Amino acid sequence: MAEISFPLPDLGEGLIEATVLDWLVSPGDQVERNQPLVEVETSKSALELPSPQAGKVIRIHGAPGETINVGEPLVVFEVPDNTAGIVGTVPKDDAPKRRVRLSAVLDED
Amino acid sequence: MLESTTATLDAAVEYAEVEHLSMQQALNRALDDVLTADPKTLVFGEDCGRLGGVFRITDGLQAKHGDARVFDTPLAESGILGMSVGLAMAGFHPIPEVQFDGFAYPAINQIVCQIARMNYRSRGKLPMPVTLRVPSFGGIRAPEHHGESLEALFAHVPGLKVVSPSDAHDAYHLLKYAASRPDPVIFMEPKSRYWQKGPVDMRDGGTLSGARIVRPGRHLTLVAWGAMVARCLQVAELAAEDGIDVEVLDLRWLKPIDAEALARSVGKTRRAVVVHEAPLTSGLGAEVAQLITQQCFDTLKAPVERVTGFDVPYPSGDLEDEYIPNIDRILLGIQRVLEYRRG
Structure with missing residues (x-):
């Protein structure tokens, strides 16, 4: 198992921090990619942050009302070692399938 | 150091x-x-x-x-x-x-x-x-x-x-x-x-220069590298069901290519198919085929076949399986070599 930290991303428009409004997941939860993790509020707006990946949430940082700076840890995931990279999927190791049969007379000269 | x-x-x-x-x-x-x-x-x-x-x-x-x-x-x-x-x-x-x-x-x-x-x-x-x-x-x-x-x-x-x-x-x-x-x-x-x-x-890497035979065989040599080696091993197992004994040569070094290993293997099996994911035209399969032909011309039973990707930009996602040489395309390449008769 490996731990992967998800820091508060740059929310654009020069914003450097956000305040936690409400956690939508708890430690121990298994989350899917793009599943909303937390509702935060910046000086511009309130928004939900989607999960960048699938995995098990093992730590969350910031209680409701607390402010977190961009780049500081927000969520720590635990993922299996054989998890896919950020791009692409892990290929399935299916049993080999065939439709072609070989037919040959081997002259052993 | x-x-x-x-x-x-x-x-x-x-x-x-x-x-x-x-x-x-x-x-x-x-x-x-x-x-x-x-x-x-x-x-x-x-x-x-x-x-x-x-x-x-x-x-x-x-x-x-x-x-x-x-x-x-x-x-x-x-x-x-x-x-x-x-x-x-x-x-x-x-x-x-x-x-x-x-x-x-x-x-x-x-x-x-x-x-x-x-x-x-x-x-x-x-x-x-x-x-x-x-x-x-x-x-x-x-x-x-x-x-x-x-x-x-x-x-x-x-x-x-x-x-x-x-x-x-x-x-x-x-x-x-x-x-x-x-x-x-x-x-x-x-x-x-x-x-x-x-x-x-962890201690003994074996010989690291040159190519490596990953499966010995008598009738035909599959030459591959990278991810295609595992696929060729699958193909070799399937070919064995049909009575064809395939040798799989993992080239490993793509520059310089181990020409002697190619000559040794194909000199024995007298038939060869090169498999790679890259497009066909001017792919490394052409270089391998030439090295084999030059060294084994007198004993080859058929021209060296190539089973490769296509001459198109690499397709994304769902079309990938159509592009990368699959088991059937490699088996068909083997069949073409087996069927070839001179004259």
């Missing part, structure tokens, strides 16, 4: 000699060993530092060896390779990463005009001990630029060496071997095999 390498390997005796590792883990261990043994080694690239690489190959290395030796770079491949040139000139041993095959194009000038030539240009005063890691080939359902096979481009450049491991054992030892060379080596990692586990003899 060699002495400290030996010391590191001796220290590993305390652990099991043979470990069961994924190719990811094997590459990670190899980088760790090289960083430990050689203080001039630097590992860097996009997301290689804090994140540990998009495929976890550099996982934990920054924490262990410090952010002066394992570090993130900007999203600029020309800069990553340009910096490698300067570092090598200053006596360092850079191991840069280009995050994906298709991202190497912006750095072609630095690779071809600087890294490959500096030793030649300086009459040996400025060797370029650069090991460029390139997660390569397709098979992971990724978008454009994440599944390409650039071995023919790199192999065509005088001054570069090109190698691709096909399993965890070779990945561990070939990366350490490449990093110990005075010449630039393009190290093509078959990304679809990263998660595949296999035994790694």
